[in-house]
Each structure stands twice: as C-alpha cells, then as structure tokens.
Amino acid sequence: MGAVETDKLIGPRATTSLVSRASPLASTARQREVLLRLSQVDFSQKAGTLTPTGIDIFQINVGKLCNMTCRHCHVDAGPDRTEEMMSRETVDLCLAALDKTAAKTVDLTGGAPELNPHFRYLVDACVARGKQVMDRCNLTVLLTGPCRDLPQWFAERGVEIVCSLPHYRKRNTDLQRGDGTFEKSIEALKRLNAAGYGKGDPRLRLTLMHNPVGAFLAGDQKSMQKEWKEGLAANYGVTFDTLVGLNNMPISRFLEWLEISGNLHSYMELLVNAYNPATLAGLMCRNTLSVGWDGRIYDCDFNQMLELDARYPDGRAAHIRDFDPARLGERSIVTARHCFGCTAGAGSSCGGAIA
Numbered sequence: 001m002g003a004v005e006t007d008k009l010i011g012p013r014a015t016t017s018l019v020s021r022a023s024p025l026a027s028t029a030r031q032r033e034v035l036l037r038l039s040q041v042d043f044s045q046k047a048g049t050l051t052p053t054g055i056d057i058f059q060i061n062v063g064k065l066c067n068m069t070c071r072h073c074h075v076d077a078g079p080d081r082t083e084e085m086m087s088r089e090t091v092d093l094c095l096a097a098l099d100k101t102a103a104k105t106v107d108l109t110g111g112a113p114e115l116n117p118h119f120r121y122l123v124d125a126c127v128a129r130g131k132q133v134m135d136r137c138n139l140t141v142l143l144t145g146p147c148r149d150l151p152q153w154f155a156e157r158g159v160e161i162v163c164s165l166p167h168y169r170k171r172n173t174d175l176q177r178g179d180g181t182f183e184k185s186i187e188a189l190k191r192l193n194a195a196g197y198g199k200g201d202p203r204l205r206l207t208l209m210h211n212p213v214g215a216f217l218a219g220d221q222k223s224m225q226k227e228w229k230e231g232l233a234a235n236y237g238v239t240f241d242t243l244v245g246l247n248n249m250p251i252s253r254f255l256e257w258l259e260i261s262g263n264l265h266s267y268m269e270l271l272v273n274a275y276n277p278a279t280l281a282g283l284m285c286r287n288t289l290s291v292g293w294d295g296r297i298y299d300c301d302f303n304q305m306l307e308l309d310a311r312y313p314d315g316r317a318a319h320i321r322d323f324d325p326a327r328l329g330e331r332s333i334v335t336a337r338h339c340f341g342c343t344a345g346a347g348s349s350c351g352g353a354i355a
C-alpha cells in the first residue's frame, strides 16, 4: 500500500518540516488561500466580531526549534528550525510588557521551548514576578542531554507541565509523532512523576493534551480522562492530573496532511457543521495574548502560525517593543476559517474543551 493510501486509513505520521522541503504550504499566505478557496461559510458570518475580555494569560512562543517533527504540528517546528529563536533582547521586552499587564499566567511554548538558550532565565524571571508558569512540553525533550535535569528543576519552581501525548496507546502515538516516541514519552512521564508531578499536588500539576490521530474531532474529555488514567496507571504505573482534548487545526503540517489524504473538504465541513456558539465565551483569544519569537503579537497561537497579527484599533500590527495593553484591549480579534477548529463540538482551546 502506498504512503498516501496508508495515511487515509491510519491518519497522520511523523514527517519533516514544510520549510525544509520547500513546500508551497511553508508560506502562510498560501495556507490562508487554501482555506479561503474552500466553498464554505466565513467564520465571522457565524460568530460575528470577537473582542477581548482582558489579558489573563501571556503566552510566549520562544521559537520553532524542536527535537521532533510531528505530522499534525501547527507550528511547522523541527530540528531544522534554528533561525526562528527568541533573542535575549526580545525575552526582556516580553518581561517588560508582562509587567504592564495583570496576567497571572505565563504560557511558554515553541517548538520545544526548553531548547531556547534563554528558557531558564525566562522561567526564573516569571517565577520571581509571582506568575504561574506553564511549560508546553513534548516530553521526549526531557530525555535530551541539556534537559535531563528539568523535571526536578521545574518542580523546585512549581512550573505547571502541559504535555502532548496523542494517545495512551503506543501505536497511535508513534503514528503521529514518529517511531519510539511513545516509549520515550512514558519514560519522561515517569521522571516527572518521580519529581512529584501528577499526584494531585496543586503546585506540581501535570496535564496531558490529546489530539486525534486523524481527520476527526477530539472525543469527550471526561470519559477519555478516566480511560487514560486507568490505561496509563495499569500498563505503565504513570499518573497525571488532567487530560485535555484538542481538535487538530487545519493549518501548517496538518493542513498538508488533509490535502494529501483527500480529507480537507470533509474535515472543514465537519468543523463547520459542528459549530457550537456556546464555545465563544471561552475562546483563548478572548483572554490571551500570544507573542511570537520575533516579538510580533497575535490574538492566539494559531493566528501566530498563520501570521495574522493582532492589530490596534488604528490598524497597526502590534509588536512587543511598543506594547500598549489598554489600546490592545480595544481591538477586534482577527478571525478566519481556521477558527472553526476552536468552535467545533465541545470546543478546543489551549485549555481543552470549553463548552
């Protein structure tokens, strides 16, 4: 069976970055065009104009470098993405901007955020400011040389760990993330457990994030959490606190897979038909700002990956060097067709189901 036929049956698998293959979809303009060409309703027709409620979460994407190259990745991250790395200067601008907000949580993401050379400096600076720091961790990075001490280091600082694990079964996880990923992820989870994570201590929270291995929506979070807790404890002796389910966004490498596998139209139709207005109040773009590695500011991580900048009411693209939270609070959130990924079914945001 050819690779494409296999993909149709079993869903995404590990790949290389769009940039490294000079794929047309490496262009965010091309991704936006592909979504626009689909003959489906516009998001704003359904949802109207979205506006922010405040800045509770200050998200910083410190770069696209990652030790993995998962097929579903909406960042197009990978080991080759060494150029897109937040500098110390931009990290300091982020900290200065953070001080102008009342955000309680700093959400660190990437790529693998731990691979940025200023990562520990940034975590310590946020902890010193009394912020709740959340690290979006791919687990396997914790087994790489310079990161091996991180479970204990995180525990000493009370950093919340939000880990991606597509499935509690080996086959499903390896299909999406690459062979051997599951075993490494389990080993990393054991190390986090040994450092005190995932045992109900509110200071050492361990959250797992699941996303479907294919062109369908995330399942019911509550029943899946029970199943995963039982499965991971019984088979591997691993514990965690919470499971959140995310829909795959039709952008970047998942968009490529949808096109190649012939699932693009049906997946978008699925998202549009499952539109749920009850999700609008809990969308992450309402209470989060997302800063990119180069200091550009976005309404959310997904807009960041499509290079849809957050804009001041006068139309200026927002940047961390001239950060004005009061004016940004008066903006309209930039939406487009990919937003249906957040409002389908029970909804899907960085915190999981939202309705």
Ligand code: SF4
Pocket (backbone or CB within 6 Å): 066, 067, 068, 069, 070, 072, 073, 074, 075, 076, 077, 078, 110, 111, 112, 138, 164
């Ligand atoms: S681990 Fe995360 S950032 Fe890295 S390639 Fe996979 S999905 Fe992308």
Ligand code: SF4
Pocket (backbone or CB within 6 Å): 283, 284, 285, 286, 299, 300, 301, 302, 303, 333, 334, 335, 336, 338, 339, 340, 342
């Ligand atoms: S993609 Fe971003 S802007 Fe669109 S609905 Fe989701 S969180 Fe909001």
